[in-house]
Amino acid sequence: MLVRQAANVLELMEYFARRKRPATLAEISDDLDWPRSSTFNLVGTIAEKGWLYEPRARNGYYPSPRWLMLARTVADAEPLPDAAHALVTEIADQTGETTAIAALAGTSAIFLDVVESTHSVRYFAQIGDRVPVHASSVGRAILEQHSPEERKAIYRKIKFEAFSHTTPTTAEAIEDELREAAERGYQQSSSEYIADLAGVAVPLPVQHRRLSLVVAGPTSRCLMRRPETAAIIQNLMQRFASELASS
Incomplete structure (x- = not known):
């Protein structure tokens, strides 16, 4: 069974891995073919938890170094x-x-x-x-x-x-x-x-x-x-x- 919200988080990270630069809510929504409201809610939640940040004001979101720290901890274990x-x-x-x-x-x-x-x-x-x-x-x-x-x-x-x-x-x-x-x-x-x-x-x-x-x-x-x-x-x-x- 596919849990769509969980799949969307992973898809978002794969999107950034391909893009390699910040993306606005509109760009994420358009590129991933997600509804604007769903994109706003998902990105807002992930940013609130500290996993996304805005490198420059109003220039889009990008994954924070927290992902790398977590991945290293998991891999090292x-x-x-x-x-x-x-x-x-x-x-x-x-x-x-x-x-x-x-x-x-x-x-x-x-x-x-x-x-x-x-x-x-x-x-x-x-x-x-x-x-x-x-x-x-x-x-x-x-x-x-x-x-x-x-x-x-x-x-x-x-x-x-x-x-x-x-x-x-x-x-x-x-x-x-x-x-x-x-x-x-x-x-x-x-x-x-x-x-x-x-x-x-x-x-x-x-x-x-x-x-x-x-x-x-x-x-x-x-x-x-x-x-x-x-x-x-x-x-x-x-x-x-x-x-x-x-x-």
Whole structure:
């Protein structure tokens, strides 16, 4: 269920991230296609709480440094270790494809760290992007770290939408995928959620968290290379194992 007021706050911050300069109430309303009254109420409330300010009188609003302070405090309390980012960077360099770390968020896998491929045709991804846990190799690499009982609880929340003919659409199909991946040594996908995208994913043990690491790119370049990509991931994870364990 989408709570519109909460979504609007997040949309407003994404708007400022794109705009990179102050905006008046009229500009916010027009650019985001919000009613003027709703814009006035929302912006006024956020400003009253100290999260927006006016850099110059009557020249528009802009997020205050309070956002940065909060984000730093939250990130410092549960950081990804430097070794994890170094691993992602090295894998992206050796495979030439977009590489990311993800965690479970409801019935989705959310990206916590991303290093994009330098190819002009690539998987475009950024931190905060979400993919369905049932329709992605990165999601299943998280699911395999849960007990059967925990997975059943997650399955009950999934709508099992079919995004393509390759999307697993039942709990039984997911369990079959997990068994096959256990024999293979890695999770894999092909156009399950995003057309013409192939991926390879593995669990990423970092401290107490259930994370996964995925390498994904166009099927034309990545589909037949999935075993090779998995070997690169596994070799580099062995190299970084001690650093990750000590983080």
